[in-house]
Amino acid sequence: MLVLGIESSCDETGAALVKDGRYILSNVVASQTEIHNRYGGVVPEVASRQQLTTILPVLEMALEQAGCSWEKIDAVAATYGPGLAGSLLVGLTVGKTLALAHTLPFLGVNHLEAHIYANWLRQENTLIASSTPEHWGYQEGDPVFPLICLIVSGAHSELVFVPEHGHYQLLGRTRDDAAGEAFDKVARILGLGYPGGPAIQKAAQRAEEELLHQQKSVAQARNSYRLPRAWLRGCYDFSFSGLKTAMLHLAEGATESNDGKQVSQYTRMGVQAAQQGIPNVALLASSFQEAIVDVLAVKTRLAAQEYRVKQVVLAGGVAANTSLRARLQQELSPLHIHLSFPAVSLCTDNAAMIASAAFFHLSLGEQHGLDLDVQPGLSLPFIKKSE
Ligand code: KG4
Ligand code: ZN
Numbered sequence: 001m002l003v004l005g006i007e008s009s010c011d012e013t014g015a016a017l018v019k020d021g022r023y024i025l026s027n028v029v030a031s032q033t034e035i036h037n038r039y040g041g042v043v044p045e046v047a048s049r050q051q052l053t054t055i056l057p058v059l060e061m062a063l064e065q066a067g068c069s070w071e072k073i074d075a076v077a078a079t080y081g082p083g084l085a086g087s088l089l090v091g092l093t094v095g096k097t098l099a100l101a102h103t104l105p106f107l108g109v110n111h112l113e114a115h116i117y118a119n120w121l122r123q124e125n126t127l128i129a130s131s132t133p134e135h136w137g138y139q140e141g142d143p144v145f146p147l148i149c150l151i152v153s154g155a156h157s158e159l160v161f162v163p164e165h166g167h168y169q170l171l172g173r174t175r176d177d178a179a180g181e182a183f184d185k186v187a188r189i190l191g192l193g194y195p196g197g198p199a200i201q202k203a204a205q206r207a208e209e210e211l212l213h214q215q216k217s218v219a220q221a222r223n224s225y226r227l228p229r230a231w232l233r234g235c236y237d238f239s240f241s242g243l244k245t246a247m248l249h250l251a252e253g254a255t256e257s258n259d260g261k262q263v264s265q266y267t268r269m270g271v272q273a274a275q276q277g278i279p280n281v282a283l284l285a286s287s288f289q290e291a292i293v294d295v296l297a298v299k300t301r302l303a304a305q306e307y308r309v310k311q312v313v314l315a316g317g318v319a320a321n322t323s324l325r326a327r328l329q330q331e332l333s334p335l336h337i338h339l340s341f342p343a344v345s346l347c348t349d350n351a352a353m354i355a356s357a358a359f360f361h362l363s364l365g366e367q368h369g370l371d372l373d374v375q376p377g378l379s380l381p382f383i384k385k386s387e
Helices: 033-037 044-066 085-101 111-120 179-189 196-213 218-222 241-258 268-275 280-306 322-335 352-362
Strands: 002-007 012-019 023-031 075-081 106-110 147-152 157-162 169-173 311-315 338-340
Touching (some): 075 111, 075 352, 106 352, 111 157, 111 311, 111 352, 169 280, 196 322, 218 280, 241 280, 280 322
Parallel strands (some): 075 106, 147 311
Antiparallel strands (some): 002 012, 147 157
């Protein structure tokens, strides 16, 4: 089954052709980060108007790169939530119109569910020979149910138990900022630009590589500032706002402490390292990243143990973070729990994941009517514990 996926929930415009929910024929993404970088974050009206001008060229490119004609396409899918209403409207309208024009089934896709299904995507273009429904079930390399999923994106941080396709049980969520949001806000505090996640990762790597170069441990960078972790013991919820506030206070004092003034017990190690030629911003980035990764990795491991799963999947933009991937691997390997995460380009918003999630619903015979509206506040369709 060949599905055309369309993504336009925020500031990325995507179109992709994916076979059987796994095999990418084309996946084109146009990003607006350079435009929003000027404002230090996404400006909704700018984002939706940009979607409008970009979507058709992106779509044409995806069709061209896949080298396929409309006769080969079996269904059209587009994100209908969660996201920015104006941005969602563009992709959803284009998707429904194309389905109508080519008399194809249409499916609206939940963006969060699609992030999870990015774990089913293969990078290589290899196509399986057969596309009969018998081959649509489990295929080698697919994540194995039951599993625990950690969704960490710009707007969401959720720990979810997934017993089978399409069943989601919420274990915990952020009580304030999402992990990606914390990365973005702290990057702004540190003057590192937007999007914050990749910028903080790069700055942290700079500090850690420099310490390695000096034959010291990376832990020195990661612990150079003693930052708070909201463990919220006894539950799987997260909270990152205290950490953000601590970063704000530290960043305000960081430049002064760089030249030796106002050395508090919290900054002493940072100052020592700074005197060894590592910028304070890089040490702050490394310590901040470590504080976030610490909580995410430990809570995910605890959930995997409690729910006795053999598989954990990472989803959302923050899943691209190399420290988070490495730390989770460290937590889960001794327990023989398999960790999977999408390729970096498939962690952030893209349309291949939309086509993948759509495939698993379409193969169950589901589709939406052309009267489907956008749902900016959509969440995963959670089941209760007893269901
Ligand atoms: O999933 P996504 O592309 O968009 C949403 O659905 O929100 O996630 C975007 C978020 C941004 O907050 C961005 O800073 C973060 O993912 N991000 C990262 C990394 N790459 C992207 N955070 C940490 N490390 C990264 N390497
Ligand atoms: Zn996303």
